[in-house]
Amino acid sequence: MYEFITGFMFWLSLGVCLAGMLIRTVLYFRGLAWNLDRVAYKAYPKDGFNGAMRSIYKWLLPFGTHGWRKQPFMTVIFFCFHIGAVIVPLFLVAHNLFLEKKTGLSLFTINNSVADFLTWLVVASAILIVLRRIALPEVRIMTTWYDYLIILISVLPFITGLMARYEVGNYNFWLLAHILSGEILLLAIPFTKLSHVFLFFASRAQLGMDYGIKRGGLKGTKMAW
Amino acid sequence: MFKKILFATSATEASDHAARVAFNMATTLKAHINLFHVLGVPTRGFSQVVLDVKTKEKVEIDDEYIKWVEDEVKTYYANQLTDGIDASIKVAVGFPHREILRQAREIEPDLIVMGGSTGDESDSVYKATTGSTLQRVAKAAQCPIMVVNRPAASFWGGMSSIVFGTDFSKASDKAFDFALKAAGELGCEMNIFHALDISSSHMGFTLSQDEIEERIRKAYRVIRSRYVSKMEKKSNFSMDVWEGIPYVEIVKYAREKHADLIIMAHNSRKLDGDAPKIGSNMEQVIVRAGCPVISINR
Amino acid sequence: MPEGIFCNKKPVETEEELTALLGDTSGTQYYKEMKELDVDSKLLWTTIQNTCKSRIRTWLEICAHCGMCADSCFLYLVNDRDPKQVPAYKIQSTLGEIVKRKGKVDNEFMRMAMETAWAKCTCCNRCGMYCPHGIDMGIMFGYLRGLLYQQGFVPWEMKIGAGMHRVYRAQMDVSEEEFVETFQWMVEEYEDDYVGLTVPVDVENADIMYTVNAREVKHYPEDLAEAAILFHAAGENWTIPSKGWELTSLAMFAGDWAACKMQVESVYEAMERLKPKRMIGTECGHAHRATVVEGPYWAGRKDGRPPVESIHYIEWLAEALREGKLKIDPSKRIKQPVTLQDSCNYVRNHGLRETAREIVSYIVEPGYFRDMSPRKEHNFCCGGGGGFNGIGLFRPQRNKGLITKRDQIIATGAELVLAPCHNCWDAIRDLEEEYEIGIKWSFLKPLVISMLELPDHMKPEE
Ligand code: SF4
Numbered sequence: 001m002y003e004f005i006t007g008f009m010f011w012l013s014l015g016v017c018l019a020g021m022l023i024r025t026v027l028y029f030r031g032l033a034w035n036l037d038r039v040a041y042k043a044y045p046k047d048g049f050n051g052a053m054r055s056i057y058k059w060l061l062p063f064g065t066h067g068w069r070k071q072p073f074m075t076v077i078f079f080c081f082h083i084g085a086v087i088v089p090l091f092l093v094a095h096n097l098f099l100e101k102k103t104g105l106s107l108f109t110i111n112n113s114v115a116d117f118l119t120w121l122v123v124a125s126a127i128l129i130v131l132r133r134i135a136l137p138e139v140r141i142m143t144t145w146y147d148y149l150i151i152l153i154s155v156l157p158f159i160t161g162l163m164a165r166y167e168v169g170n171y172n173f174w175l176l177a178h179i180l181s182g183e184i185l186l187l188a189i190p191f192t193k194l195s196h197v198f199l200f201f202a203s204r205a206q207l208g209m210d211y212g213i214k215r216g217g218l219k220g221t222k223m224a225w
Numbered sequence: 226m227f228k229k230i231l232f233a234t235s236a237t238e239a240s241d242h243a244a245r246v247a248f249n250m251a252t253t254l255k256a257h258i259n260l261f262h263v264l265g266v267p268t269r270g271f272s273q274v275v276l277d278v279k280t281k282e283k284v285e286i287d288d289e290y291i292k293w294v295e296d297e298v299k300t301y302y303a304n305q306l307t308d309g310i311d312a313s314i315k316v317a318v319g320f321p322h323r324e325i326l327r328q329a330r331e332i333e334p335d336l337i338v339m340g341g342s343t344g345d346e347s348d349s350v351y352k353a354t355t356g357s358t359l360q361r362v363a364k365a366a367q368c369p370i371m372v373v374n375r376p377a378a379s380f381w382g383g384m385s386s387i388v389f390g391t392d393f394s395k396a397s398d399k400a401f402d403f404a405l406k407a408a409g410e411l412g413c414e415m416n417i418f419h420a421l422d423i424s425s426s427h428m429g430f431t432l433s434q435d436e437i438e439e440r441i442r443k444a445y446r447v448i449r450s451r452y453v454s455k456m457e458k459k460s461n462f463s464m465d466v467w468e469g470i471p472y473v474e475i476v477k478y479a480r481e482k483h484a485d486l487i488i489m490a491h492n493s494r495k496l497d498g499d500a501p502k503i504g505s506n507m508e509q510v511i512v513r514a515g516c517p518v519i520s521i522n523r
Numbered sequence: 524m525p526e527g528i529f530c531n532k533k534p535v536e537t538e539e540e541l542t543a544l545l546g547d548t549s550g551t552q553y554y555k556e557m558k559e560l561d562v563d564s565k566l567l568w569t570t571i572q573n574t575c576k577s578r579i580r581t582w583l584e585i586c587a588h589c590g591m592c593a594d595s596c597f598l599y600l601v602n603d604r605d606p607k608q609v610p611a612y613k614i615q616s617t618l619g620e621i622v623k624r625k626g627k628v629d630n631e632f633m634r635m636a637m638e639t640a641w642a643k644c645t646c647c648n649r650c651g652m653y654c655p656h657g658i659d660m661g662i663m664f665g666y667l668r669g670l671l672y673q674q675g676f677v678p679w680e681m682k683i684g685a686g687m688h689r690v691y692r693a694q695m696d697v698s699e700e701e702f703v704e705t706f707q708w709m710v711e712e713y714e715d716d717y718v719g720l721t722v723p724v725d726v727e728n729a730d731i732m733y734t735v736n737a738r739e740v741k742h743y744p745e746d747l748a749e750a751a752i753l754f755h756a757a758g759e760n761w762t763i764p765s766k767g768w769e770l771t772s773l774a775m776f777a778g779d780w781a782a783c784k785m786q787v788e789s790v791y792e793a794m795e796r797l798k799p800k801r802m803i804g805t806e807c808g809h810a811h812r813a814t815v816v817e818g819p820y821w822a823g824r825k826d827g828r829p830p831v832e833s834i835h836y837i838e839w840l841a842e843a844l845r846e847g848k849l850k851i852d853p854s855k856r857i858k859q860p861v862t863l864q865d866s867c868n869y870v871r872n873h874g875l876r877e878t879a880r881e882i883v884s885y886i887v888e889p890g891y892f893r894d895m896s897p898r899k900e901h902n903f904c905c906g907g908g909g910g911f912n913g914i915g916l917f918r919p920q921r922n923k924g925l926i927t928k929r930d931q932i933i934a935t936g937a938e939l940v941l942a943p944c945h946n947c948w949d950a951i952r953d954l955e956e957e958y959e960i961g962i963k964w965s966f967l968k969p970l971v972i973s974m975l976e977l978p979d980h981m982k983p984e985e
């Protein structure tokens with residue numbers, strides 16, 4: 001069992017995730033139509049690129065945009081969640097040991113207590129995100145079971161990881177559950193709303209190009225995001 | 226001289242005095258009278274909604290509504306619209322001054338007759354445009370404008386005395402030609418009048434009595450050389466120069482002369498956006514005078 | 524009765540159809556027929572498959588339902604934070620559903636979508652600036668309007684407006700002759716006060732080709748004279764085209780893309796015929812967006828630009844004042860608290876956020892200018908954009924929508940609002956009528972003329 005999910009399943013989910021992301025990103029950009037979108041993407045590649053970069057960069061900064069500043073609470077939980085959700089899976093020592101064993105490669109790693117802290121942060125932020133969804137009418141109205149499922153898929157690896165980490169009950173059970181939920185997450189990325197992990201950049205780039213080319217960029221106006 | 230009269234009416238009491246004069250003129254002079262009514266101001270961007278000037282209600286304009294308003298106008302003037310009269314009715318939508326001018330451009334009347342005040346112009350729909358309807362029509366029209374603000378003592382045809390007020394401007398010369406012609410045609414007395422403006426706000430300093438008298442003498446000389454020289458054929462005329470605030474003096478003078486009509490040039494170049502109520506000299510005369518006032522621009 | 528006499532899937536193509544449709548006062552019968560109108564689901568779905576590409580599909584897919592766009596929408600704020608007014612909700616429950624159901628939606632759904640697209644969104648594009656994913660609901664509503672228009676679910680006035688463009692190549696029934704005639708009339712009316720005033724018609728190779736909004740011709744022709752005065756005073760070599768003079772596009776509000784193309788091509792043809800150095804449009808926001816920003820794409824121009832450089836009136840005005848072509852008498856500058864309405868259509872959507880402010884620096888006495896908050900590209904819609912001003916059916920919603928701008932203006936303490944955009948100007952006028960807050964509002968032309976130092980050759984003798 002362990003062999004299967006760390007072997008075949010691991011490769012499958014990782015492969016599907018990476019290939020899926022790649023294919024979808026390519027499809028996204030190929031699906032941009034200058035005449036339907038009414039943005040002359042190709043005519044002004046430089047302005048488009050600059051606009052896209054600005055649009056992504058500004059929104060990656062906590063409180064970097066009017067939108068973030070307008071909603072401080074959301075901004076804090078959002079960044080707590082996402083920073084942890086990106087850093088821990090990639091740079092956890094255990095993950096990298098596993099990766100090294102599998103591929104012979106490993107990335108930079110972070111201190112375990114930092115990782116613990118970030119993981120707790122992810123779980124806590126996720127709870128707050130859920131509570132926010134329930135509490136605010138303007139968010140509640142749009143929320144569907146699918147949104148909760150997505151949140152569940154993305155936090156499950158963190159919860160199971162913590163369980164394994166603190167050896168609550170059966171360590172092996174939690175470890176398996178952790179790996180499995182991680183693989184589900186990987187598989188879900190290209191096919192669900194989780195595609196935003198890469199399509200965020202695509203979509204932001206698109207609007208950035210729109211502003212960088214059509215909506216004032218060519219006039220030399222840099223959009224104040 | 227007056228073959229075609231454009232009577233711009235609100236088809237309410239506000240236009241009643243003007244209506245009397247206009248219809249009298251049309252009858253006596255056998256002129257065509259065009260009753261022109263602007264029923265409403267377009268509101269709301271490109272929607273079909275119009276603010277009815279009479280009811281102050283928002284209505285949707287279609288051919289039926291316009292027809293209905295035309296009938297209303299006809300009913301309102303049923304007494305005057307007798308068989309003998311050559312009249313037509315036209316109803317339009319738009320800003321009153323603009324539509325009156327548009328109609329004038331179209332039918333080229335010899336005279337436009339209007340009531341003194343066209344209602345509450347502090348309405349927001351009017352506020353955005355500078356100046357009152359009257360001011361704007363008087364400024365831009367190609368023909369003389371007659372404004373009737375009060376019940377006129379006599380009517381056109383039974384006229385005996387005209388006051389021509391001048392400020393010696395070029396436009397006043399035009400007004401003089403018109404006044405002379407009218408006086409000739411109507412066989413009435415022509416009173417040429419100039420008011421020496423001594424209101425301190427205009428001069429910035431007070432004049433001594435000597436200076437005033439000197440200026441008055443000068444004004445008489447100008448009247449003689451400019452106007453009297455052109456009046457060989459006319460015997461029944463008088464001329465006077467008074468000092469004071471021009472619009473007050475001319476109204477006083479008209480009363481003294483039992484004037485049936487005042488003729489003046491409309492000189493104000495700029496529209497007073499902020500104070501359309503106070504307005505120009507011209508408008509002050511209109512509000513105060515007991516007889517119709519004709520304003521001439523060109 | 525699937526296809527009504529007035530309410531149907533066919534655009535208005537002739538003058539007779541237009542008159543007939545106009546004759547249906549308030550669209551009474553039109554809206555009655557709409558209740559019976561069939562939805563052509565097949566057509567709807569084919570259109571979506573052909574035109575809804577990765578940008579919009581991705582937007583619909585990745586929307587996190589996070590609600591961060593809620594506060595950005597003035598209609599959400601002004602309607603007591605009604606969750607049904609959250610931009611993402613509005614688009615997901617309309618366009619999102621149509622896509623999800625592959626076009627299989629019914630009449631009632633389409634009428635709900637129509638109300639959402641025209642009475643709950645002005646296509647101001649503000650929400651797009653506040654969504655972390657860069658999801659621009661304004662653009663999607665524009666797209667949705669196109670789908671609804673194709674199916675005949677479009678407000679009465681919008682169908683008329685688009686029809687006007689199809690029949691007259693203008694938003695109102697103003698013919699080419701009437702346009703030139705009115706312009707000449709206005710110039711005659713003003714030439715006594717401004718010596719030498721003329722209106723050059725169809726002059727080739729002029730420096731400026733000037734285009735207008737048909738409403739000016741129809742209802743405020745003074746505006747034409749004012750434009751002539753300023754060009755003349757600035758010593759410009761300008762002209763108007765007798766054909767292709769209409770800058771606006773109600774077809775854009777209606778989502779009638781074919782009419783948009785016809786309209787804008789008529790202007791581009793004029794540019795190609797007269798070969799001016801630049802095209803300058805009047806003080807109108809959506810018109811600028813239609814002809815200068817979006818138009819090139821409707822006309823299939825790959826570089827996204829009109830045939831000749833085209834600028835907004837305020838760009839020309841700022842330039843003329845900056846370069847001293849127009850001189851202001853400093854003693855006549857505005858000396859009362861004054862604010863500026865930034866138009867979404869050329870500020871947020873074309874980057875002209877500083878231009879009007881530069882003009883303000885020339886025409887307002889220092890210390891009297893009060894900015895709105897928010898401002899520039901973050902400014903709220905006037906409340907009447909995207910066609911909202913003109914739709915009788917949605918008047919109550921529109922009047923409610925004006926409250927945002929009303930409160931923004933009150934907060935500045937200004938007595939005068941500069942509104943260099945026809946839509947904003949109308950909305951502000953209507954809000955004064957509706958709520959009476961004691962303000963005045965104005966385009967820039969009359970204000971600049973009132974403080975202009977006329978060149979000697981234009982002064983009347985005396
Ligand atoms: S802010 Fe963007 S992602 Fe969030 S609900 Fe609005 S549209 Fe969706």
Ligand code: SF4
Nearest residue numbers: 596644645648650661
């Ligand atoms: S485009 Fe403007 S009006 Fe429409 S949903 Fe977005 S913010 Fe609201």
